[in-house]
Amino acid sequence: MAYAALVSLAQTLEQILKHDQHSIFCHEKRLLKSLHKNTVFLLAFLEDFSGKPNNVEGRITDAANEAEDIIECLIYEHIHSLKSCGGTQNANSSPFRNQHKFKKHYQKLPKINEDVVSIVEEVVKIKNSLLRFQDLQLNDSSPSSSPVINAPTKNDAMVGFDDDLLMIKTRLCGESSKLQVIPIFGMGGIGKTTLAKNAYDDPLTMQHFHIRAWVTVSQDYSVQEILFTLLFSIKEFKEVFDEEVHSYELMSERVYKSLKGRKYLIVMDDMWSTKAWDDVKRLFPDDNNGSRIMLTTRLSDVAAYADSSSPLHEMHCMNMVQSWNLLRKKVFKQECCPPELENIGRMIARSCRGLPLAIVVIAGLLSTISRTQDSWENIADNVSSAVQANDKQFAKILSLSYTHLPHHLRPCFLYMGGFPEDYEIHVSKLIKLWIAEGFLKPSVSKSFEEEAEEFLENLVKRSLVFIKRRKSNGKIKSCSVHDLVRDLCIRKGQEEKFLNVNKILSKSIRNQRRLSISRSSLTLLSNIYAPSVRTIFCFQHCQRLLSALEGFRLLRVLDAVKLIFRKFPPQLLELVLLRYLAFTFWHEGEFDLPASVSKFQNLQTLFMCPYMKKYENVRIRVRFPVEIWRMPQLRHLVLLKIDALPDPCARSSPLRNLQTLSVVKNFKCTERIMQMIPNLKKLGIVYDGDEKEWSDYHLDNLVHLHQLEKLNICVENRLRDRTPLWENLALPMMLKKLTLRSCLLSLQDMAIIGSLLNLEVLKLRYCSYEDSKWETSEEEFPKLKSLLIIGTNLQHWITESSHFPRLNRLMLCGCNKLDEIPNVIGEIPTLELIEVSRWNKCLVESAKRIKEEQQESGNESLQVRILI
Template identity: 45%
Template sequence: MAYAVLLSLTNNLEHVLHQHLIPQNEKQIETLLERVNFLKDFLENSSPQSSKLTEGLEIKIIDATNKAEYIVESQIAASHGDERFTNLKKVIEEIDSIKQEAMKVKEEIGAQDLQPRISSSLSSSKPDSIGKGEVVGFDDDLVKIKERLIYGSSNLETVSIVGMGGIGKTTLAKVVYGDKSISSHFYIRNWVTVSQDYNMQEILQGLRDSMQKLAKEKKGDEKSSASKPLADEVYQNLKGMRYLVIMDDVWDTKVWDDVNRLFPNDNNGSRIILTTRQEQVAVYANSRLPLHHMHFLNEDNSWKLLCKEVFGKVSCPPELEKIGKEIAQNCRGLPLAVVLIGGLLSKTKTQHYWRDVAANFSAITSDDDQFLKILSLSYNYLPHHLKGCFLYIGIFPEDFNIRVAMLVKLWVAEGILQPVKSKSLEDVAYEYLSDLVDRNLVLAFERSSDGKIKVCKIHDRLRDLCTREAQRKNFFHVIDEKLLSIPIDIDVHRVSIHNNRDILYCRCINLPTSLIQSSLFVDEGLNLQVFENLRLLRVLHSGRVYKLPDGIIQLVNLRYLSGRCEQATLESIYKLRNLQTLIMHEASVQLPEEIWKMTQLRHIEFQGNVNLPDPPSGEIVVVLENLQTLSCLTNFRCTEEVLKRIPNLKKLEISYTGKRVDWEYYCLNNLGQLLKLEILKCFFYGQSLEPNVFTFPRSLKKLTLLGCKLPWEDMKAIDSLPNLEVLKLKSDAFIGEEWETTEGGFDQLKFLLLEKIDLKYWIVDSIHFPILERLERLVIKDCHDLEEIPNGIGEIPTLQLIELHYCSTSIITSVEKILEEQRENTGDEVLQVRIL
């Protein structure tokens, strides 16, 4: 964890020197940077075996580093702050003392205990076959649950899965949820994670959102249901349907009282699965039927699961088998423990390393102590560059769906990533996250259309480890209904505030605010004026607020600003000269001309009516080399003057409204000059575009078009893009009854979506292949005129899934024909089909 704090300070010092932010103290800054780099190298080369020797040293490093960063950022903000930390020379002397101590520790450890420097070039060593929803040792459980769901009484029944944390309740429920026989049996399937601090409104919203499309189809008028209470709407959407609802991680009988009335009993075999650690909760919800208790794995299945996590389908080498079985036995049959240890062992497959891992927890006998030991072991054996990033995930609430795009921006803003030449910090962050997922410390909960992790989660036991370790080392503090205050004798550097707004307000104003460097707020409606005086604030992520306070521009150290805001006055936003990420939802704003002087900007994201002004003329051209994201801009003019200032843009989302016919004014043909653009979303509301109005950059990987009303002949500008992997065509993006794919195109396309397109005939002859030879997923939504999916689609060897949403019977028939031919030719049904 100390490594993350040192990284943050290193990145900060290098930025200060490069930008000449504190010219009067540059000599001291250079000296401090040299000392910090020594300590960083020391930690990089220390092994997990030496953790007992370095533990006390790390605490001292964290304390001194925090002091140094406070002084530096105070001087940037030109504020005096706390008098304890105004002498940079004194802190350098303190770090010098720590350096001398580190050199002695290094001698004690000895060269044999030092590990090689960890490469910053990361790659996954785990086979792709892992994590595909398989269960080891729970085959009988799966059969029993499926029988109770499909063949039980016609009455509505609740199946309760009971067991301790980490024993596999959620894993079993997920496998059941995704089983083909279950998905074909139930018309509606829904998953809701409840957790300890549940919010009934969020549960209702989750149930409603997943059924919104169905409600629209049934009633024909989405607005008519909008005025109903959420509970009534959920009930009506389920009424008459055979449904399966999974209530995961229920802690309290009150939850069942709150949700029970939502589920109609129409004697059609509907089911509810409830997972819980509390047997009294399961009995309360399921008094008539036997509970399904989860059991520990036996030694044989523990070993099988460990082998699957470490080696995939490859056999364990004979020299590792004995020690491997000993490690598996010490996991005491707890699946999560086996999975975590598997993630640890998969990184280094040597006898020496495995023996060292085994020695660190073989003496523990208590199951709960053993589990806690394994959790700590998984953290202690992390490379230093991953520890801070892993702990940071604990800053989010329990069972929170963490959007990876947000997490990555926060990691960057906090400065806890190790820069790598030729890679952006965002790319490094995605590699770090993938490594944590490979180690089974983080769950890849949802993936985007290009296969990248879109949403991640963390097991609540692991989150407890993060928050406990982070608070012990003063990395961050969480304020919620469990922790209502923070000791006044400590310096608070990061604060995350959850839940009750009234509690939050009174606790925040009592914090030692002069020392808060970063804050993450996930509460709705917090009064941001409370934080106007936090001159060192680096991260501010708020919920819904009425307006941004004027004093926000005084927070000159701010790097990340995000919130849902009804009023956003941004005329002076340029004064936040260190700002990297600006995210405003539900705000209609006019950005100032000075936005073009904010050279640190990396991401500008809006959801609302936002106009980007033309750059000021007659001045030295300032290039925003760091800018990667611009979304969603209204009536954006792609002039050469603008594009040459954003040469490294990777994501652009633009929309056009009104009835302007002169499309040359918007210069869309210049888009091809964005040579690093990977994601482009274009939405048009109003007049049709003229043919050939676009020129797309060859770097594009994902393209979404809506309302363009282009002729299908213009598709040649898209199908020739050499790197295009995802194509989404929505709401009359193209018009005309016939689309004939052309030979030699779409040679990298993996995902294709057609939504609300008035296409009638889609012609794909086999002679055109391999134009779609890499396609993995085809999604058709609301294309009521389309008569069939071309038969040749079934010949694509990579195709894994076809999804049909609200399509005609003839399309469904054509897909069934494709499946039948596949069964006849291969004897198997490789292709999956989902029909709504």
Template identity: 65%
Template sequence: MAFAALVSLAETLSQLLKQHRYSLFLEEKPRLNSLLKHVKFLQAFLEDFPEKANHLEGGIRDAANEAQDILEYLLFEEIRSSGSSGSPHQSGGSNAHRLHLKFQKQHRKLPKVSQDIESIVREVVGIKNSLKIQDLQPGDSCPPTSSLMKPSDSSPPTSSSVFVPTKKDDKKDAMVGFEEDLLAIKTRLCGESRKLQFVPIYGMGGIGKTTLARNAYDDPLVIQQFDIRAWVTVSQDYSIQEMLFTLVDSIKAFNEKFDEEKHSYEQMTEHVYKSLKGRRYLVVLDDMWSTKAWDDVRRIFPDDSNGSRIIITTRLQDVAAYADSSSALHEMRFMDMDQSWILLRQKVFNGQRCPPELESIGKVIARSCKGLPLAIVVIAGLLSTVSQNQVSWEDISEKVNLAVTANDEQFSKILSLSYTHLPHHLRPCFLYMGGFPEDYEIHVSRLVKLWMAEGFMKPSVSKSFEEGAEEYLEDLVKRSLVLVNRRKSNGKIKSCKVHDLVRDLCISKAQEEKFLLHVTDRYVDKILPGGMKDQRRLSIPRSSLTLLSNIYGPIIRTFLFFQHSQRLLSATDSFRLLRILDAVKLTFSKFPAEVLGLFHLRYLAFTYMHKSKCDIPASILQLQKLQTLFICPYSKVYRNLRSRICLPSEIWTMAQLRHLVFFMLDSLPDPSTATFALKNLQTLAVVRNFKCTKTIVQMIPNLKKLGIFYKGDGIEWREYHLDNLVHLRQLEKLKIWVEDRSRDPFPLWEKLAFPMMLKKLTLSGCLFRSEDMTVFGSLPTLEVMKLIICDFEGCKWETTEGEFPRLKCLKIRFTKLKHWETDSCHFPSLEHLQLCYFPELGEIPDVIGEIPTLQIIEVNSWDQSLVDSAKRIKEEQQSFGNDSLQVRIVYD
């Protein structure tokens, strides 16, 4: 976790160097500047040459963490004493004297840790000089190919997958659940196209990529199809030489003899090319980890338009798509329950009948493998060695994940490869996934805020921290380490999960790296007496929280709670360096005043019990580093209009705030006396009866997401100045709910205008005129529009050409719309159309089906006429050869 520690330390140093209030840090400015320079040097080294720093990583991590602990402790004590007479250096009294001695002790550690980091820098400089690193391009793992010569003793690497069959009769078992995949791959291999085609197969480690490729490779029909076949295992630390040797050996079976001992790299390359030239060949590049590997060998493969094929297997989506972006990717899916049980049964009983008394527990074990074939094969091997009785199988069932990893070293190595291949900046983000409970749905909006508060994200000129975090997550998904659970209407990830066995890898690596500790009931009882002096992050899924008040963790930065309770930490002084208190599962009757002493807090989330309102005290201004404040009511019982949150005017002084998320904020305090704008604020939701005055707009100039709720009798829009929304020029997402008891639905304000950057618009409880819809259609970047409990004037909507140029998703629910006149060219980018609860609309316009980008029409089962209409549109499109359009019927 060296990279994350360096990024976080660099941020702390940068902030301290900007401080002019504290004499201690003014005195230490030269040392801090030097330290920052060294930190950035090491950070760049890890980014550019990750493979050269593996043996240094632990030392860099420990030194960077220690430096940060010292600096943040000193800052905490300086700030705590600044409100009283004197300073940590001058205070009187026995307790003050003790604190003074501790302060001085920490201060004296600063030169030593600075020297430690400087020593590491000197070692890195030596490494770079000895390797002549300046002549090597960043990311290179070997010298340029033109200088490669065959080593004196070399042999092709063996496959790392346990799925490669060695016996002909093993293939049927190995392909359980992959029959359709095999058929699809064989169809592509033996298709009529004569162009050289690529067949990329990708998915997480152990999911069966190599098995699928091997079964296709050895299929009699495929063997008959090709003149030459070659299987090359690339692997993580590939060698171009060894890849060439393997190709030469494969060609020998079809060609004249070739003595590679007497030929150079260039001669072997030429020999392979000439041997493949004019022949129909099939080459499998198995377990490819980088695009560079393909760049190194691509010129070896001629394209003679004779039907040759290249299969690539990889865990990385980007690598799969690299050779030919036009080739469809074949993504490996998890096995379902039936397939998992069939594979387990065949492996354990070798095709024989399973004893009836073991079938039930056997299915439980199969289900616990969560559809991962490698896990099933490993656990089957274990079951084959124990007594075939219920007691033995139930014992294994209780600890399937542990049994898998403990009984197959190869399995652990396969999963660990994915981690060791991660760039340094992604490693902490990946290990963080282990902090969530098993099968937990992780909401991306929350995860991104946590990563940012942890300090994992490097500052960037071109993108925000949030955008960078979303890119990190997409990268982990492309590497098959994180699973997408749900996507948003715009295609971005809404929530994600990790496979149980991958989560186990996260937890074990996190503990090994001193990164995160998973606390269980049994573990709490064991460790509380000794404290947690070396722990930086705690994940507490099901612990006895009453015991946590005894924990002493002076360097703990993070608490992640996942169990409901009405108790918090009573001695927050024991966690003076805490950055994250994710306590949504902890419930309070009022704002927890005990957190106000946690100066370093960046992320605070909790639940409140009170039925009416939650008052945030003015003293919240002490949390000057707070980035995210999330407060929600205890349960749906309290999620009513009486549940309100009241912010003090001091909120305008908290310059680091980025996300204010509440169920119902009772408007914003008067900013007239504020001297600073909340320039970093990106999210503000949900605000009751929000007054969008010019002053407010100027105070939140970079807001990207805004949620508003209006309720009353006879709402007067002029009072709320919503015409000023157009001046929120960075606003991308806007939700407005309206509940006016005097009329239902309510006409929108007269001067309807929105900022041009708006990408997502959700409106509820509104009545639209034709000119309103024209305003919506004129938004150049609008991608998602949701209209809920909304009506159209005259119950008619007539669209116009040129509107909604980038709209991808249109969702309308609960409306009395009767007539919809449109054309396919009026929604040129539409992909997803959802129409639910349309009692008056007889049919969907047929021209909707002619929209070339449309992928899904979603209708509710209650709207039978729309269901029939959607099905008719789909049938008509199928008759025209369009098989991509789907109709989804929602039952709710």
């Protein structure tokens, strides 16, 4: 993993050379500058000759990792020696440099620099050889066309499986009133889940069932997780839900009662054992109302076990015609395939042996290379050799796709293997982790976050990562990887000493850079000293991890949300090089961060989540020391309902890198505080009424946050309808997304919100309007794409289509006093979807009437969805 190692080393060296924060290197600046120059050269080589054969990548990886280990060991020892000497020690005036451990590391710097110089000399020879080869190719052949990258389709069309989809839909919506189990089985990657998802999301299916729920079971399933998932899905259809239910018996009873008497569709995806069915079958009542259970599995005996009287729906591999049609659609979309590529394309499709996932992955690869015969023939030759061994054909096809990944995407892709099977990965978290790992190079035109989003989109285009959910603005909210793709990430990650996901750890992890550990692994951690490890993912609750951290002193990332702390653990303060820290704290009483938290001078993300069985009526007190203003690298503070940040003191410095601050209670937006967070992009606030007047919160100063793009303000229910939220409403013009909850809004407030030139998403949850009226004006909401209104007193909505010129989606739920949607809404040319709650029959009829009028006018694109 040469690229990741070099990018990380380059950033570490730049931090030292530019900011001169560590006096220990004052005599070695020339050496560090040489090391940095050679690191940048090797990076450029990998980027310029990505995919070209060379045998030095392993040496580059080892040398870059060793160089960074030496440098960070020196930094670590230096910081701790300063601590022991009261912070006054330096490399020139103390015996510090004569300490054995420090001196041992320091003496390694010239040697590792010599190793890197030797690698550079070898790379220069390789580069010259490759350039000569390219010159020969240019002289002997015509120039190739530029690569064409097609945008991914919005959903997975069932190309080649239309008959399967029709059969499943017929069984789902058939006349039989008896509870039926519909098993779908077939080999991995053949399209079982895609078929089930298309049937599940079909509009006819959505209207046919009162309740729908999707549960991914997997091999390592948990009955409680299944119950939680079912309860979470069912919650959408019930006004009241007791989140304190947590025992197996109580949860089972709640699921059963919630389903009783309702026509439901439950999907049990990726089931691996008959025991899994035995564990859940009693949850599903049979009321002879046409309810259905659809399950997918690779095992025919599991498929037959659930209901021996129900015919199995077996998925078969595609034939040649179906394979080529799927490949052609994925690569060319609506375009025609160039005639000179058709025969090669058919050969590639045939080599995938009818496995849809393999075809999709190869299509993602073909979409990123030149549309020339030479390029496609090269892929065809490699695919053919990769599938000769039937047992390993798909693994080899995936390996081929990995080999063709650009160097900068490889670490981001392999990182996916660190998450559990079938894990829904939140993109906001994934991006923070990539940045903390040092996978991204600084850019003048783009932030790290923007660059990371592009990397993820690129992996999606290659069909290596799948989208789970999108945000209201169209960006990816969460993603996942197929379990076979995850297997590839784990295998390659371990081969390249990049990632270890073994359930049982051994001394071999000393050579690994990242660990994803389970409970069974933790028994061995305390016996292992592995300073090379930079990342630990912990997906199991086990307090033993704290005592084991002493052996992982150079950690950058500690993702331990499953760990619950009653107070801030002092062991964490030893990890002075941390960039990402996530944990859970016990909510009872007070949770204070110590002043020594300022030791985290490299910390970029701090994520703290309260552990609670029930969120309502729980007062959480989390207090930060004033030293929080002395952590210059902070980019994201994600803290659920913490007390307001302390006022900065004279020694405080602005947190210029801070982009996220959420969620803060009773946040006072004084001018001083606004000056301390000048580049904030996302802000979440909760107000619970500690102050007497809204003016005490100085919300009008939000206008000074010139980079703010997302703002979420929630008012506790006891303050609702008291007074308007702002006396003099003023919001920053860069704002793209605004969410207000339980606020009282005046017509003037709504007019000011409408004047925001960049606002794309507006969510109003349980907000009240003065006089129950909202009247819009010309030139308001010029870029608004998504409008959501939930639980409001709104009775009169007066508007024109020109007032929402770019509206794409309108959602109204709990608007019980609103009798109709203005007909002019249907005339908005960009409108694609209206969603309304089934409980408001007037709005349902109004939405249907708007759709009918648009259809009569020739507009077939407008859809109406009735929310159950």
